[in-house]
Each structure stands twice: as structure tokens, then as C-alpha cells.
Amino acid sequence: MPHFHGSGSLLCRRNARLDSFLQRKLERRVYERIRAYEPCVVLSESINKVYMHVVLSDECVYLTEYSPRTLTAAVSFRRVRYIELVNDIPDFLSGKHQERCQHIRIVYVTKKPAAKQRNWLKRLMMQTLHRNLMSALFLLSSSQWRKEELPPVLKHTRSASCPNPETLGLTRVPQPPPFYSPLVSPASSPLVTRLCKFGRALLCVLLQLQRRIGSVLSRLLRRGCVDSEEEWEAELHLYAVSEKSRLYLHLQSLWNSFSIRSTLLLDPLYRRRNCVSLSAAAISWERTAHLFGQLSSELLQDGSSVESMYLLLQELRTAAHRSVTLRRLFWRSSEVCTFLLCTLEGCLHGRQSLGGLYTADQLLLSSLIVDTLAIMFRETEVEAARLSLLSAKKGALASRMLLALICDPQPQTHSGGFLTVFHLQALLPEYLDTAASLLFELLLVGHTSRCVSAENFLSVGWILRVLQPHPHLLSFIGYQVQQVVLVLTGLQVSVPSPVQSVLLFQRLNLLLACLQYNSQLAQHLRSHFREEFRYKCVNLPPHYPISRPTLRLVEHIRTLMLLR
Numbered sequence: 001m002p003h004f005h006g007s008g009s010l011l012c013r014r015n016a017r018l019d020s021f022l023q024r025k026l027e028r029r030v031y032e033r034i035r036a037y038e039p040c041v042v043l044s045e046s047i048n049k050v051y052m053h054v055v056l057s058d059e060c061v062y063l064t065e066y067s068p069r070t071l072t073a074a075v076s077f078r079r080v081r082y083i084e085l086v087n088d089i090p091d092f093l094s095g096k097h098q099e100r101c102q103h104i105r106i107v108y109v110t111k112k113p114a115a116k117q118r119n120w121l122k123r124l125m126m127q128t129l130h131r132n133l134m135s136a137l138f139l140l141s142s143s144q145w146r147k148e149e150l151p152p153v154l155k156h157t158r159s160a161s162c163p164n165p166e167t168l169g170l171t172r173v174p175q176p177p178p179f180y181s182p183l184v185s186p187a188s189s190p191l192v193t194r195l196c197k198f199g200r201a202l203l204c205v206l207l208q209l210q211r212r213i214g215s216v217l218s219r220l221l222r223r224g225c226v227d228s229e230e231e232w233e234a235e236l237h238l239y240a241v242s243e244k245s246r247l248y249l250h251l252q253s254l255w256n257s258f259s260i261r262s263t264l265l266l267d268p269l270y271r272r273r274n275c276v277s278l279s280a281a282a283i284s285w286e287r288t289a290h291l292f293g294q295l296s297s298e299l300l301q302d303g304s305s306v307e308s309m310y311l312l313l314q315e316l317r318t319a320a321h322r323s324v325t326l327r328r329l330f331w332r333s334s335e336v337c338t339f340l341l342c343t344l345e346g347c348l349h350g351r352q353s354l355g356g357l358y359t360a361d362q363l364l365l366s367s368l369i370v371d372t373l374a375i376m377f378r379e380t381e382v383e384a385a386r387l388s389l390l391s392a393k394k395g396a397l398a399s400r401m402l403l404a405l406i407c408d409p410q411p412q413t414h415s416g417g418f419l420t421v422f423h424l425q426a427l428l429p430e431y432l433d434t435a436a437s438l439l440f441e442l443l444l445v446g447h448t449s450r451c452v453s454a455e456n457f458l459s460v461g462w463i464l465r466v467l468q469p470h471p472h473l474l475s476f477i478g479y480q481v482q483q484v485v486l487v488l489t490g491l492q493v494s495v496p497s498p499v500q501s502v503l504l505f506q507r508l509n510l511l512l513a514c515l516q517y518n519s520q521l522a523q524h525l526r527s528h529f530r531e532e533f534r535y536k537c538v539n540l541p542p543h544y545p546i547s548r549p550t551l552r553l554v555e556h557i558r559t560l561m562l563l564r
Helices: 016-025 095-100 115-147 190-227 247-264 268-274 285-299 306-322 324-330 335-349 351-356 360-377 384-405 418-448 460-467 473-488 498-517 519-529 547-561
Strands: 034-043 050-057 060-065 071-076 080-086 102-109 233-240
Touching: 016 034, 016 050, 016 071, 034 247, 050 247, 071 102, 080 247, 080 547, 102 247, 233 247, 247 418, 247 498, 247 547, 268 306, 285 306, 285 324, 285 335, 306 324, 306 360, 324 360, 335 360, 335 384, 360 384, 360 418, 384 418, 384 460, 418 460, 418 473, 418 498, 460 498, 473 498, 473 519, 498 519, 498 547, 519 547
Parallel strands: none
Antiparallel strands: 034 050, 034 233, 050 060, 060 071, 080 102, 102 233
């Protein structure tokens, strides 16, 4: 049984000592956002192959010693460029650990260059400056000595081991004496007096020049550090040695969730509708459970009208947006999930929609159900009850959900005048958008569950095999790809909003899954859309957190689509 704290947080593979340490070190609101932790070998600029605990929250990667003493925020997901598996064999491991190790590389942007590198650069510049100045002093002094026709400097006594420069073919450069020597009195010669004054004046000039040049170089060095601040990349290497490690899958899932959430929050309307005010008091686990129980009872009552059901679902969706605790509670019982699934099946595939005929009420309610289900998946990756519910009876509930959400993107509609048809044509794309989001969430389940499902239920390949016989699958997938093509070819002239950018990212992930995990779908997509993917005109604002991962996805998909 999974262990739940009073606050309702869940940590997979619970380590009591580490858990207690995290509770002491972190504020409650930060602790409740911890998603998972796992021991592994860590390598970075400041850590050299140390066995540590990697602690993952929904915003940050923390590191602590294997016997925890200090907690360090290593990488914020906001600064991550990409996360990848490296196919290598670490030479510092041996035996079975070397064979089953997963090498994860996190490339991220750091605020400033490493101090070691910056100090080395500054030291090198100052050493070069000093060397050049001393050379100039030497040459000027040597030249002045030659002009005065001074006698040659006496050679210092050399040991037998020191070779004679002349025998090595080296040009012998006369060395100037010091500006002041106790062996020669300054007053003993007018020439020496003049030379001492000249040397002191020259030294003062050169020292002033050195200070000025040093000041200019320091400013340039500081400016260079600032200018390169946003482009300086660093790497964190994690070597997971557990055979059943899910660290990479958790990292990818959390990074995706962070990018999606951060991008959506840039949309003022989304933020106003779905975010809790910072000044609002936090609701306890117990209070949230009570409110969810009340809402569920009203929703499951027999004889509810479509209007009341719609209003209750709106309330549930808004509450789920604002509370991860409620999203976790949703998966503790199958009643609400099963009810929503039955309602969706009735709306899109039951007797009310025989012959492919939809009504406005059916499409509105279906969109709301699918959107609510998609929200329930977010940030509940480590909720054991979710995986148990979806995989029960050989994935029966997941199969029903997959088959229920697919619909014909070009159905017939009831005759009811121009306005009715126009209204339905506007509602159907809205449903297809939400269906793409839910399918994306189910594919994420497939990616993160492949290491824990011995029967291979819920894997991405399994999901696509379940969908394969659906009569509208090809037209549904084709519609989603067409929406991607509108962006890639520049036909969608306006800059995508944050919500549209997230939807593009989700559709690209759906397309990538089809290309990688189902040969029939891959062949169909290449034969129908290959030419469209020869062009690329993705106009995403660079400040969207989702933009960089989306562009990487586009390049990967273009490569796969153009394969022969």
C-alpha cells in the first residue's frame, strides 16, 4: 500500500529517513510538491561521481547526500534545455551496475559562467597584460642603456648544470641592472642619476597604463559575463543504477508538465479562470476530501438534468485546475471516473448519436468531460491509485477511455438551419482539441508505466494497438496532423497563443508516437503528409517555455517523416 501523509502527498518508493529530512528542510507548500526521489551517481561541475539522492519536485531537481545532511537546488525546470538518455557504458562502474545503468544528461542554462572558468580567464588576461608590460619596460630600458653606451653587464656565476646559451644557438640579450643597486652609489655618476630618474618616471607611466588597461579589461570581462549569461550551458549527469529506475521517465514527465503549466499561465484568461490567488488560504487535505465527496455525490445522483450535470462538471473542472489534492482524490475511487466515461460513450457513440449525428448539447458535454479527464491526469504521475485503476482487468478502463474519445472529425449534423449547422461546426473542433489533450496525457501514462507493467499494459505500443481497429482512427489522426501542418507551413498567420502553443506540442507528441510505435500508422502518415513536412515555419514566441521543446520535436518528426 502507498503511504500518504496527513497533507495527502505521496512519495513513491518511500524512504522514511529521507522523507523526514525533507519535511524538516522544506516549507510545507514546497514539500507537498515533491513528486519522487531516487538514489544515483551524480556528476556535475562541482560534484565528481558521488552517490546521492535525486529529489524531484514539480519545479526543480534537488540533490542531497545519500545520508541526507544538506539539500541543494541543482536545476530548475525553467532553465532546462533538454533531457536525454546517453547510450554509453560508464567506466567508473563495474559488473551488473555498469550493464544496467541509465545515464541521464540534463542540459540547462545557468545564470553565469562557472566561477572557476571566469577566474581562470581573468587570471590569464592579467598575466598576459603583466608579461607584455614587463616586456615593454625591458625593451625600453635596454634601448636606453644601449644609447648611453654602457659597459656590458657582468655574467652571473652559473652552475655546471646550466648550459651556455651560446652553445645552444641562443641570442644573448644583455640584461639591464636594477634601477638602484647598493654596489653603485646614485651620486657616484651623473649618468646613473639621470637613468634612475628616467627609470622611475618610465615605471610610473607604465604602472598607470597597466591600471587603466586592467580597468578596461575588467569591465569588458564583466560585460562579457552578463552578455553570455542567458546562453551559458551547463550539464548535470545522473547515473541511475537501479534496474527498475524510473528517474528518466519522471524527469521527462515533470519537465513536460512544467513547460505546459508555465506556458498556460502566460494566458491572462486561463490564469484568471484556473489559478488560486496567492493570498487565498490553503485548503487542508481533509477539507478538500470533504468538498470532493459532496460534489461527487451530487454528480452521481440519478435523474440529474443535462444542465445540472454540466454545471457540476464545470465546478469539478475548475476545482481540479486549482488543486492537485483533488486530482489525486479523483483516482482513489473508480465511481466518478466510470460515470464520466459512461456519459461520454453515451454522448458520442450511443443511441443519441446513431448515424454519426451529434447535437450541440452532446458536443458541449463531451468536450467538458474530456477536458476534465485530461486535467485529472496532470501532476498525478506518482499516484499509485491512478495506475491501479487504469491497469485493472488488463487495462479495461483505459481501453474504454481510448475508444470513447475518438470520433469522426467530419460527421453529419442534424438539419436545423444555417445557424445550427454553423454552431455545430464550431463546437466540433473544440471537442477535437480537448480529445488531443487527453490522448496526449494517456500517451504520457504509456511512457511512464513501461517500467512497472510486466504485462506491458498501458505502454505506448499497447495504446496504439487498442486504437488500431477504431473506424475513425485514421481520420481523427489525420485531422490532428492537419492542424500541425497549418502551423508548419505558415498558413496559420497569427502568432499562436499560449493555449494554442501547448496544443501544438501535444499534437506533435501524438504524431511522434504514431511514427515511432506503430508501423501502419507511420506508413499512412508518410504517404499522406510527407511533402507538408518539407517546410518549416514555426512562429512560436521565444519566451514561451514550451517553444524550445516544441522546436526540437518538429525537427525530430521532420526527420522521421522524410524517411524512405
